[in-house]
Amino acid sequence: MAEDNLQPQPKPEVVYDESKIRHLEDTEHIRTRPGMYIGRLGDGSHAEDGIYVLLKESIDNSIDEFNEGYGKRIEVNIHDNLSAEIRDYGRGIPLGALVDAVSKLNTGGKYDTAVFTASVGMNGVGLKAVNALSVRFVARSVRDGKMREATFEKGVLISDTESTTDEENGTYIFFQPDKQLFVNYRFHSEFVENLLRNYTYLNTGLAIFYNGRRIISRNGLEDLLNDNMTAPGLYPIIHLTGPNIDIAFTHTSQFNYSQMTERQIDQYVNMYVPVLDLRMVSIVENEQNEIVAVGISMASLSEALQKAKGKLLPFGWFHLLKALKWKRPKMLDLLLVAVRPDYQGKGVNALLFTDLIPVYQELGFEYAETNPELEMNDKVQNQWQYFKTEQHKRRRCFKGSL
16 A cells, blocks of 8 residues: 555535525425434334324314314314324414415414414424425314415425315314435324324314324313222322313322333433443343343442532543443342333243343352332332342432422
8 A cells, every 4th residue: 555545635625605694494404304303213113203293283183172162173184194183173374364374484373362262283383394294294174164275295285276165163283294304103092092092082072083093081180090900009090180280199009110202211321331241231032032031230329429429521521431440349230121011920030130140259259239219119129039138228208388
């Protein structure tokens, strides 16, 4: 290899002048930076994916109409898991402003508190994002026998027509997400239904028809609790309602594992992976090589944090690094035990600790401390029954009148 090929190549000089300053129109900006408007794109395999945000933003306007007393019925249809249509029976978007209301940012009726006393969604933004991120978007408004319909492709107006009709007042929205942005996407019925059901819990008396099937809640948040509790309440649900307030609560003896969201998973990965000793991580797989359980632990940093007085600078980082790399403490922290629901209660926890305990002994640890646990959570407490344990910390909450 020639010697001159080993020399670093100079970066081509780029002139930063007026020609590099760009202005993006509303829909172009949304398509260029979709994450600013809907978060992640995704393919629909997670409830947080962008196509469900598009669906939510399309429904939010119908919810606002219901909350103002117009239209107690919303129809939501998903076609071939690829496109969605929403029809409400509210007042309908004013015909003369229909195109602007669905295509120009910061344009809408939610800024007039006499028309909308309260609203959900991204006021003045939501439907514009749906429009710009869809390969086809149709908005139709019906008001007192007159109808206007506007059709867009990737945010660009294709047709705009007006006519008379005998349809009921209200607004119709159709959108088909752009496959170039939402690669291999599909709507999953369980995520759609959960979204719609939550709308009915929060809007008592609203009927949502999902592909022809009615979803309705007569008791709001009380229904939410009854539908999701897996154990009887210790006392009847207390449900308090009033202007702009809705509270329902009870207590049960149920304890269980909770499923983490994608955001929580990312947070744990970013927080712990850089400092973990992989010898103190155990993974259990089944015969199909599927991960069914994981146990994560690390050297306790409590003493190091005390020495650092809770500060990384100027020398606090040294105490943390010392505890992680050079002089391990006698105490380790049991950070996380996660078991797939269909493998819980089958001794998988024992497999994790059978793998980890010899490692702890080899590394010189003498004690282990768990995360905070509820004393009444028998499922968690039973896993320590074969160890010599000692309860040395207790957290309690107290209340008093001020």
